[in-house]
Structure formats: C-alpha cells, structure tokens
Amino acid sequence: MVEMHPEMQFSDLGQQQEIARLGIWVFLATEILFFGGPLLLYTVYRGAYAQGFAAAARHTDILIGTANTFILLTSSFLVAWATEAIKKDDGRLTALLFGAAVFLGLVFLGLKGMEYSNEYHEQLIPGFGFAFAEAERNAALLFFTFYFITTILHAIHLMIGIVLLIVIARHAAKGRYGAGYNAPVFVSALYWHFIDLVWIVLFALIYLPGRSGP
Amino acid sequence: MTANSRSWKPPARLGIAWIGLVLLLGSTVSLSFVPLGWENTAIALFIAFAKVAIVAVIFMELDKGKALVRIFALAGLVWLAIMFWFVLNDYATRSEFPPPAAARPALSDSSDH
Numbered sequence: 001m002v003e004m005h006p007e008m009q010f011s012d013l014g015q016q017q018e019i020a021r022l023g024i025w026v027f028l029a030t031e032i033l034f035f036g037g038p039l040l041l042y043t044v045y046r047g048a049y050a051q052g053f054a055a056a057a058r059h060t061d062i063l064i065g066t067a068n069t070f071i072l073l074t075s076s077f078l079v080a081w082a083t084e085a086i087k088k089d090d091g092r093l094t095a096l097l098f099g100a101a102v103f104l105g106l107v108f109l110g111l112k113g114m115e116y117s118n119e120y121h122e123q124l125i126p127g128f129g130f131a132f133a134e135a136e137r138n139a140a141l142l143f144f145t146f147y148f149i150t151t152i153l154h155a156i157h158l159m160i161g162i163v164l165l166i167v168i169a170r171h172a173a174k175g176r177y178g179a180g181y182n183a184p185v186f187v188s189a190l191y192w193h194f195i196d197l198v199w200i201v202l203f204a205l206i207y208l209p210g211r212s213g214p
Numbered sequence: 215m216t217a218n219s220r221s222w223k224p225p226a227r228l229g230i231a232w233i234g235l236v237l238l239l240g241s242t243v244s245l246s247f248v249p250l251g252w253e254n255t256a257i258a259l260f261i262a263f264a265k266v267a268i269v270a271v272i273f274m275e276l277d278k279g280k281a282l283v284r285i286f287a288l289a290g291l292v293w294l295a296i297m298f299w300f301v302l303n304d305y306a307t308r309s310e311f312p313p314p315a316a317a318r319p320a321l322s323d324s325s326d327h
Contacts (some may be wrong), residue, residue, distance in 0.1 A: 004236045018280070021279065021283055022282065022283060022286055025283060025286040025287045025289075025290075026286060026289075028287070028290060029286065029287075029289050029290030029293070030290070031290075032290035032291065032293075032294055033293055033294060033297070035288065036293075036294040036297055036298075037297075039294075040298055040301055042298060043298070044301065044302075044305055047305065062243065066239065066243050069239055070236065070239060073232065073235045073236065073239065073269075076231065076269060076273050077228060077229075077231070077232040077235075077291070079222070079273070080228050080231075080272070080273040081224045081228055082319065083275075084224075084225050084228065088221070090221075093222075106264075107219070146320060186275075190274055193269055193273050193274045194318050195268055195269075196269055196273075197270065200262055200265045200266055201262055201266065202267070203262070204242070204261070204262035208242065208243070208246040208254070208258040209246075209254070209255065209258070211246040211247050211254075212246065212247055212248055212249035212250065212254055213249075
C-alpha cells in the first residue's frame, strides 16, 4: 500500500475518515430532499386520482422493473462486500467487486432503455404522442410525467455512480487504499447504496400499484 | 496481500441481508397481484421501508460507528417528514375547512381561463 498522509486540516487519517463519513451523509440528506419533492407530488396526486394512477401503473413493465430491482439489490451487496474487502487490505478484490457492480449498473441501464423504447411505441411518453383511455387520461399523464422525471433522474445518478466506482476501483487496484484509510471506497459505496434506496422506493410507487385490478 | 490469504467468501451478515432483500422483493411482487384493496398499498410501502432499512443499516453500516453518523443519516428523513407533514395537513383537511363563501366565485372565475 502507498503511504497516505492526512490532508492538512486533519490531525490523522482516522479523523479524516470520520469526517468523510459524516460528509457523505450530509450530502445524502440533501439528496433525500431532492427526491422528496417528486415523492410528495406523487403522494398528493395519487390521493386525488387513485383509480387513474392504478390504471396507469398497470401499463408499466413489471418484469423489467422486478429484474432491475434484483440487479440493483445484488450490486449493492457486491459494493458492501467491497467495503469489507478494503478493510482487509485487499484492494484487488475491492476493484473486482466494484467492477462487477458497474457491470450490473450497465445492465440496469440497458434494460431501462429497452423499457423506455417499448413505452415510446405504446405511446406512454408525455409530449411524444401520449395516448391513453379518455376517462383516465389526465391522471395517467401525471403518473407518466412522474415516472419519466424520477426514473431519468435516477438513471443520471446511476451513471455518475458508475463513473465514480470505475475511478475508485482503479485507485483501489493500484493499492492506494487499505485498512488504515479507505474513505473514498466507503463514500462512493454509500452513494451507490443511496441510488439503490431511491430505486426501492420508486419500484413500490411505479410498478406495484393496480396489479390486482381489472 | 498474498493471494492465498484472500477470502472469496462474502461476510455472512451481508449474504443474509442480500437473501432477505431478494425474499422481500419476491413477496412484494407476488402480493401485489392479490386483490386486497388499500392493503396492497400498505404492504408495498411496508416492504419497501423494510428493504430500505436493511440496506441503510447493514450495507451502509449504520449499525457500526458513532451515534453522530446515525443522527446525520436521520436528519434527511426528519426534514422529509416535516415537508410531508405540513403539505398533507393541508390536503387531508381541505374538505373539513372549505374556503370562505366570498372566495369561491373568484376561484371558479380564475379556473375558467
């Protein structure tokens, strides 16, 4: 492992690590509020148009949605494993596990792209020839606007996460981190887990409503 | 790091958490197809929160480390709860507290435009 020195404002690497941990949680708190706005909007509109939201949600692809949830949960597991590996000074295993998570992230994006393309052909994209049964049209328009805004925001976060993991994995493979100092591994892992958390909530709101209906 | 001291086995608690997450995913998808009325929504949200808790506590290591980190992690949720609380207070009580009669014509006028 390359010898690391703390940044000048810290007395030692342990303190620097502790501050990084707090810092990423502060950032994630702002992210919770960022996604919280659309979630609040969804809650209010779903209360007002319960039938329409159920009818619209039935048009989402539960198969791809479930597969993508499984993929992200598994990627989070690999990333959590990677943060354990670096605590044992195993930078190569950390890099490998981050790489596997990156691969799963790319599969997620591929499936999401397929889903968007299907939705385009089914005329479910607001502003691109949106068509829906007249009785529920307005509610469905609100639902699919929420769907596209939140899933695209989520996909952008995932792309950032993929780049982040690739950069940190390269450093980890070169032995830049270890049991003594691994804040970049831990911080990027937490960002990845947060992307997973957002998806878990979106999955319940987008894919599950209205499944047992007509 | 020598090759033979590398452990290819994931820590057990992470493996158990992953199995729990996959089982929860399976149950929430299956249960969504059972007609239960409003309880479908309750189950979907409850299972989503259970999954969030597993990821946050075990994968994000909120069970380890200092209390200060846990407080920082909770802060985001507390602020989110305040936002939901204030807004839903309004929407949930609108039928009980209709706008005063004088305000109604003006409201319907503006909606015609």
